[in-house]
Amino acid sequence: MSCEKFQEMILTDYLDRELSAQRRASLEAHLTQCPGCREFAEQARKGAVEPFEQLERLKPSPQLWANIKEAIEEDPQPAVRGALVDFWERLKLLFYFPRPALALATVVLMIVMLLAVLPKPIGRNHIAQVESVAEEEVEYLASLMEGTESMDSDGNGGYGTAIEEYFL
Amino acid sequence: MDISNDIVKRAAAGDPDAFEEIYKASAGYVLNVAYRVLGAREDAEEVTQDVFLIIHRKLKDFRFDAAFKTWVYRITVNVSINYAKKSNKARNRTVEFKEELAVCEQANQTREADQELHEKVVAGLLGVLNPDQRACLVLRSVEKLSYQEIAETLDININTVRTRIKRAREALLAVRKEVMNNVL
Numbered sequence: 001m002s003c004e005k006f007q008e009m010i011l012t013d014y015l016d017r018e019l020s021a022q023r024r025a026s027l028e029a030h031l032t033q034c035p036g037c038r039e040f041a042e043q044a045r046k047g048a049v050e051p052f053e054q055l056e057r058l059k060p061s062p063q064l065w066a067n068i069k070e071a072i073e074e075d076p077q078p079a080v081r082g083a084l085v086d087f088w089e090r091l092k093l094l095f096y097f098p099r100p101a102l103a104l105a106t107v108v109l110m111i112v113m114l115l116a117v118l119p120k121p122i123g124r125n126h127i128a129q130v131e132s133v134a135e136e137e138v139e140y141l142a143s144l145m146e147g148t149e150s151m152d153s154d155g156n157g158g159y160g161t162a163i164e165e166y167f168l
Numbered sequence: 169m170d171i172s173n174d175i176v177k178r179a180a181a182g183d184p185d186a187f188e189e190i191y192k193a194s195a196g197y198v199l200n201v202a203y204r205v206l207g208a209r210e211d212a213e214e215v216t217q218d219v220f221l222i223i224h225r226k227l228k229d230f231r232f233d234a235a236f237k238t239w240v241y242r243i244t245v246n247v248s249i250n251y252a253k254k255s256n257k258a259r260n261r262t263v264e265f266k267e268e269l270a271v272c273e274q275a276n277q278t279r280e281a282d283q284e285l286h287e288k289v290v291a292g293l294l295g296v297l298n299p300d301q302r303a304c305l306v307l308r309s310v311e312k313l314s315y316q317e318i319a320e321t322l323d324i325n326i327n328t329v330r331t332r333i334k335r336a337r338e339a340l341l342a343v344r345k346e347v348m349n350n351v352l
């Protein structure tokens with residue numbers, strides 16, 4: 001390996017202790033033999049790493065939290081409104097029927113109404129039958145809606161949040 | 169930073185105490201990352217305020233497939249870099265700090281002897297870098313994140329992390345060399 005390659009390695013993985021044991025051994029073997037790279041490693045550590053070691057850290061002031069608290073309370077777009085939006089989404093979902101299911105539901109409803117108008121002696125049995133079909137249909141619709149909801153929450157995927165979009 | 173999923177969920181549901189817990193656990197590094205990227209305390213405080221406002225708004229969208237810490241670091245870096253790019257206060261740190269760097273090198277002063285001087289040098293050195301390089305170097309040298317963690321935080325390839333750190337350090341060494349040549 002050339003000195004140039006070794007120095008690239010020194011400037012990154014070596015100084016940051018990211019080298020595998022094997023690579024580290026081969027670099028250190030080179031350092032014992034090459035005064036140029038040895039000097040480079042020393043200068044790199046002194047000039048590009050040491051200045052940032054054990055820097056004093058700022059402590060957040062009580063005023064900072066007070067400001068943030070106030071800003072949150074006055075935020076026109078707080079988390080609570082997010083919950084309200086969620087509520088509206090759920091409400092919309094409740095009234096959303098997939099098209100074929102809606103058509104089917106309409107037909108079932110029409111049959112039920114038609115049978116209800118028919119003379120009782122003839123219709124009674126049929127009505128009971130159709131009503132149970134209608135019940136099944138309602139259950140089916142409910143399961144469909146659940147399906148839509150879980151599909152929606154899985155489909156978003158992504159990394160954490162849409163925070164990237166926020167900054168684009 | 170140690171924040172449990174439970175705290176995050178409670179804060180997302182609107183519990184102010186839980187949000188304060190999150191603040192207490194993470195304000196220190198949000199402030200310090202912003203400070204090192206921007207170079208001035210007042211800018212860093214402004215950015216910290218924005219960061220927590222964004223966290224508050226976005227908490228409900230947070231998904232636990234990412235580490236919360238990574239998420240907060242990412243917001244911090246993004247807001248800081250945006251602020252740095254937008255800020256008209258084009259800081260002329262590069263020009264001012266060379267004298268201080270020269271003094272430091274010449275006298276071989278210990279930091280304890282002159283903390284203020286050392287802070288100027290650090291701000292000057294970081295000021296030499298572009299915001300992307302600076303963010304990488306701050307996450308590595310100040311926050312001690314691994315290359316893998318930096319890659320996840322910035323959503324970049326680990327080799328891009330390597331390249332940015334390499335370029336950043338080359339730039340720092342070039343400035344130092346220039347200053348030393350002038351001194352000697």
Ligand SMILES: [Zn+2]
Binds near residue numbers: 003
């Ligand atoms: Zn060599």
